[in-house]
Amino acid sequence: MKPKNQRLVLVGSAIVALFAAVLLAMWGLRAQASYFYTPADIAVGKAHDGEAMRLGGMVERGSVEHLRDGVTIRFVLTDGKARTPVVFRGIAPDLFREGSGAVTEGRLENGTFVADTILAKHDERYMPPELGNLSAEHKAGKTLEK
Amino acid sequence: MIAETGLGALWLAAGLAALQFLLMIIALRSGADVRRPMRSIAVVQGVLTLIAFAMLLLVFARSDMSVALVFENSNSMKPFIYKVAGAWGNHEGSMLMWVTILAVAGAFVALLAHRTSERTTVAALGAQAVLALGFYAFLLIASNPFARLWPAPMDGQGLNPLLQDPGLAFHPPTLYLGYVGLSVAFSFAVGALFTGEVDSRLARAMRPWVLGAWILLTLGITAGSYWAYYELGWGGYWFWDPVENASLMPWLAATALLHSINVLAARGALKAWTMMLAVVAFSMSMVGTFLVRSGILTSVHAFAIDPQRGTFLLALLAIYVGAAFILFAVRAPFLKEGAPFELVSRESGLVINNLILSVILGVVFVGTLYPLLVEAVTGEKLSVGAPYFDAVAGPLALLLAVLVGIGPLIAWRRERRPVFKPLAIPALLGATALAISIILDPGMRILPRLGFTIAAYLAAAAILPLVGRNPLRAPLATWGMVIAHFGIAVALAGMAANAAFSSERLAIARPGDILNVGPWEVQLADVTPTAGKNWTAIEAELRASRGDGIIMLAPQSRFYSDPPTETSESAIRTCWNGQLYTVIGKQDVSGAWQLRLWWKPFVTLIWAGGALIAIGGALALLGRLWRLVWRRRPTPEEWRRERYA
Numbered sequence: 001m002k003p004k005n006q007r008l009v010l011v012g013s014a015i016v017a018l019f020a021a022v023l024l025a026m027w028g029l030r031a032q033a034s035y036f037y038t039p040a041d042i043a044v045g046k047a048h049d050g051e052a053m054r055l056g057g058m059v060e061r062g063s064v065e066h067l068r069d070g071v072t073i074r075f076v077l078t079d080g081k082a083r084t085p086v087v088f089r090g091i092a093p094d095l096f097r098e099g100s101g102a103v104t105e106g107r108l109e110n111g112t113f114v115a116d117t118i119l120a121k122h123d124e125r126y127m128p129p130e131l132g133n134l135s136a137e138h139k140a141g142k143t144l145e146k
Numbered sequence: 147m148i149a150e151t152g153l154g155a156l157w158l159a160a161g162l163a164a165l166q167f168l169l170m171i172i173a174l175r176s177g178a179d180v181r182r183p184m185r186s187i188a189v190v191q192g193v194l195t196l197i198a199f200a201m202l203l204l205v206f207a208r209s210d211m212s213v214a215l216v217f218e219n220s221n222s223m224k225p226f227i228y229k230v231a232g233a234w235g236n237h238e239g240s241m242l243m244w245v246t247i248l249a250v251a252g253a254f255v256a257l258l259a260h261r262t263s264e265r266t267t268v269a270a271l272g273a274q275a276v277l278a279l280g281f282y283a284f285l286l287i288a289s290n291p292f293a294r295l296w297p298a299p300m301d302g303q304g305l306n307p308l309l310q311d312p313g314l315a316f317h318p319p320t321l322y323l324g325y326v327g328l329s330v331a332f333s334f335a336v337g338a339l340f341t342g343e344v345d346s347r348l349a350r351a352m353r354p355w356v357l358g359a360w361i362l363l364t365l366g367i368t369a370g371s372y373w374a375y376y377e378l379g380w381g382g383y384w385f386w387d388p389v390e391n392a393s394l395m396p397w398l399a400a401t402a403l404l405h406s407i408n409v410l411a412a413r414g415a416l417k418a419w420t421m422m423l424a425v426v427a428f429s430m431s432m433v434g435t436f437l438v439r440s441g442i443l444t445s446v447h448a449f450a451i452d453p454q455r456g457t458f459l460l461a462l463l464a465i466y467v468g469a470a471f472i473l474f475a476v477r478a479p480f481l482k483e484g485a486p487f488e489l490v491s492r493e494s495g496l497v498i499n500n501l502i503l504s505v506i507l508g509v510v511f512v513g514t515l516y517p518l519l520v521e522a523v524t525g526e527k528l529s530v531g532a533p534y535f536d537a538v539a540g541p542l543a544l545l546l547a548v549l550v551g552i553g554p555l556i557a558w559r560r561e562r563r564p565v566f567k568p569l570a571i572p573a574l575l576g577a578t579a580l581a582i583s584i585i586l587d588p589g590m591r592i593l594p595r596l597g598f599t600i601a602a603y604l605a606a607a608a609i610l611p612l613v614g615r616n617p618l619r620a621p622l623a624t625w626g627m628v629i630a631h632f633g634i635a636v637a638l639a640g641m642a643a644n645a646a647f648s649s650e651r652l653a654i655a656r657p658g659d660i661l662n663v664g665p666w667e668v669q670l671a672d673v674t675p676t677a678g679k680n681w682t683a684i685e686a687e688l689r690a691s692r693g694d695g696i697i698m699l700a701p702q703s704r705f706y707s708d709p710p711t712e713t714s715e716s717a718i719r720t721c722w723n724g725q726l727y728t729v730i731g732k733q734d735v736s737g738a739w740q741l742r743l744w745w746k747p748f749v750t751l752i753w754a755g756g757a758l759i760a761i762g763g764a765l766a767l768l769g770r771l772w773r774l775v776w777r778r779r780p781t782p783e784e785w786r787r788e789r790y791a
Contacts, residue, residue: 006483007484010419013497017505024508025516028513029513029516031537034531035528035530052533057198066735068655070654071740073655091742092732145570
């Protein structure tokens, strides 16, 4: 192959790779991206049953209930406008407690959110941006910043 | 005075960086030889940043609460080692560490760069100075680590207990060294694009830096993965968290660069391509730093949401990356064409390696940034997690693993022999693994099944470059390649085993109860309170057995007081054929304890594979450095052997 043609082939294959990456990513995102909802979104029917999603809100005080098997909990997530019941089987993360924010991953089944995971907050100061505006409570408890 | 000394050293270093940049401009305009003054400036700059960093360690070690950063992130009750490690467990401290490494790397470039021409060296050092200058500005304007508090508080707020772990002392510095090693490749690329001297001499000067950075990134990712595995208590080793992706993306780019730079060094081909990859690799390091440090992500790693810092970092990123891309676009068409090669040749193989790695990098990049983009444009919030990355990156990675077995068998420039012939045995092994997986577990999912097949094939194919020659006379770089490629097979086998054979048990138990997981019988013997220097805990006493003797495990649920936090400390028992992983949860209303047990056969192979990959890199680096130090001309026989290895 002549050097000049070689350069053309290389540039061409780089462009093809770039397009392949973008197309592949778009295909993957259409099928696999999961949306973040709040209880208010669920209340107005934005989310569909069975769709993978994240649900975030504050854990309502007094709502956490342990089932008899000892490893399943029920609780209610709220954003001040609406409430969604959540069921979760597993060990809740260390920072999961009533009255603080939580983000759960899972799917909706007949109005109840079946969570596979409850995302833990990394430290006291950190708050998922999604919840930043609905957590007056969190701000009150937030550690001092400059 | 300690904090002020540190701050003063930083300002001086920033001034020297500006001077270094000015010298470069003067030199490139007038043609004067400024290498000697530049070398002194770069070295003094490195020393000054080391002084600043030492001062930061000192204020943390002395728990000087009048320094705001110490107050916010430390506590006098903390164990000494975490007081010191806490110096870089926060935003300002870690950025100071980044700048220190950058400046010290700059000093070493100045001392060691004698392979490239004078003009390229000067331009590269100038580029390094510009990089450093931006980060000095970021530190001094937006994140001063030495700011004082008045009046000084009595005691500090403490460090997040999750970060009070040996992993913290090791993990971030390793990744930063990797990121910053890529900055040297970037500076060399910018310098060479500027002067137009992109040749094999440049590649040989860049290669140790790229290799070193790549080794450290590999180690950092492997260690980070193990840290998350045992510390977070979720039983997983990779979460596709954006912050993990932030370290994976530079690694992918560095892996591609590592392979293409060999083409440039050995054959003088792929000139523009390699320069592009060097720019991309450091851009990914900057993207990673931006993602982690700006707090823009919904991530367990994000520190605090601070728009000023985010904007500053984004501006730096845009300026450096934008300028480098423009320079590339202007200069690349004038580079001399590289040496030609045929369609079936080692060069082509490495181009395919680079293309697949780039596509993986692309899909990881899009998947990581897409949620940010969508939220910025439509305000809608979404997350992209493991299902996406597994579906798009998984098959590509497996395809690449297949090709890894073939590439090293092809000759440079032109291959006439049939290359598939020696692959018969590896292919047979792969087919056997496939057959065994079908017999053992007909219901296995497709990815782990393919994983086993390809791991068995690659384990054999990887060592083929050493077959048919005297392995003891093979160059170290060849050994390094073989070990690293073998490491891919090992890690792949570990991932497949973990995905296919892990068993999990989640239940409640009272003292005396027995739970079964995999081949194990685990008895909860007792639950007792215990305490450490700055925590109290509930500790379970587990007796596990699988026929032979009894082993004891003691997972804890810890409560830290400063700041008030609970963490699970998992207890892990490593056996030759896997790990028993135990976590104690909460006590339920009836007084029983939640226990979570996993039996993970061969999961340790994942990190063993990562370590092998890094060791392979280290051997290759050793071989290259050896040759650099003993700059003896190779005999024609050696030269031929290395070139066609």
